[in-house]
Amino acid sequence: MANTIGSQVWREKYAKATLENALRNNLVAEAICKVDRSDVKVIKSPYMTAPTVTVQALAGTYSPADFVSTNDTLTVTDEFIVSEHIMDFQSALSDFDLFAARMDDMMANVAIQIDRFVLNNLCEDGTGSYTTPVGGFTTASNINQIFGDLVSKVAGYSDAYNNLFVVIENTDLPGLMVAGATNGFMVADGVIKNGKVGSWMGVDIYVVRSSTFASETLGTISYTNSGHRVFGVKGVATYAAPRGVQYEEKAVSGKTGKEIAVYGYCGFKLWTPKAGLIVDITLA
Numbered sequence: 405m406a407n408t409i410g411s412q413v414w415r416e417k418y419a420k421a422t423l424e425n426a427l428r429n430n431l432v433a434e435a436i437c438k439v440d441r442s443d444v445k446v447i448k449s450p451y452m453t454a455p456t457v458t459v460q461a462l463a464g465t466y467s468p469a470d471f472v473s474t475n476d477t478l479t480v481t482d483e484f485i486v487s488e489h490i491m492d493f494q495s496a497l498s499d500f501d502l503f504a505a506r507m508d509d510m511m512a513n514v515a516i517q518i519d520r521f522v523l524n525n526l527c528e529d530g531t532g533s534y535t536t537p538v539g540g541f542t543t544a545s546n547i548n549q550i551f552g553d554l555v556s557k558v559a560g561y562s563d564a565y566n567n568l569f570v571v572i573e574n575t576d577l578p579g580l581m582v583a584g585a586t587n588g589f590m591v592a593d594g595v596i597k598n599g600k601v602g603s604w605m606g607v608d609i610y611v612v613r614s615s616t617f618a619s620e621t622l623g624t625i626s627y628t629n630s631g632h633r634v635f636g637v638k639g640v641a642t643y644a645a646p647r648g649v650q651y652e653e654k655a656v657s658g659k660t661g662k663e664i665a666v667y668g669y670c671g672f673k674l675w676t677p678k679a680g681l682i683v684d685i686t687l688a
Contacts, residue, residue, distance in 0.1 A: 487665040563637050568637060575614050
């Protein structure tokens with residue numbers, strides 16, 4: 405005769421069970437961009453044309469140039485939202501706090517999509533460009549050349565040595581690790597959690613999951629970033645995320661339980677005067 409366990413015994417045994425955390429992607433956008441969480445939908449940042457200096461002999465004549473100022477504008481353009489209806493019996497018969505666990509998962513996934521949105525905008529809008537040697541980051545013998553070439557793209561600007569970064573995907577990491585075994589590159593447990601796995605030639609390296617850089621339409625923006633990565637100077641771009649990630653609980657007409665809606669807003673701007681400090685990397 406088969407053994408049976410009474411439902412009450414089962415419930416008591418697993419009453420304190422918790423849901424295993426789902427695998428989640430690293431979030432790195434906030435580490436390399438400025439973030440504005442105010443309620444302002446449009447952010448204006450004026451910039452001026454660079455003044456032109458004339459060198460001439462003493463007592464020469466000059467002609468004043470017209471002063472020109474332009475407003476750079478960041479506009480909140482996109483909404484990121486996920487909603488689900490959880491029936492009352494699903495929550496009541498669950499062995500863990502279903503609403504809390506599901507909401508946490510939904511908020512994390514909204515944040516991940518905002519991160520992808522920002523990274524793809526950054527890659528798309530950078531005016532610098534670079535194509536790696538064949539094999540890209542996956543070939544260990546390329547690593548020193550790639551980082552040397554990238555740093556040279558921004559070297560000489562006053563902002564260039566203020567926190568350089570590169571964002572790669574997890575499939576790029578083997579070449580770095582092999583090269584690092586020879587060059588003393590270390591991966592520290594404490595920094596893996598926020599996507600940063602170390603630095604090379606003064607460049608902080610952030611790793612995201614494959615397919616983060618995409619050729620697709622995300623909200624109002626279309627990208628052609630598959631096979632691309634991004635390098636540059638931290639803090640020259642801003643994304644607006646008014647109020648961060650929010651949630652609402654709503655009753656569902658004619659049904660038990662409730663609807664959970666988790667959402668966030670985002671807008672992005674790579675400020676025009678600093679666009680050359682972001683380099684779109686094409687993998688060869």
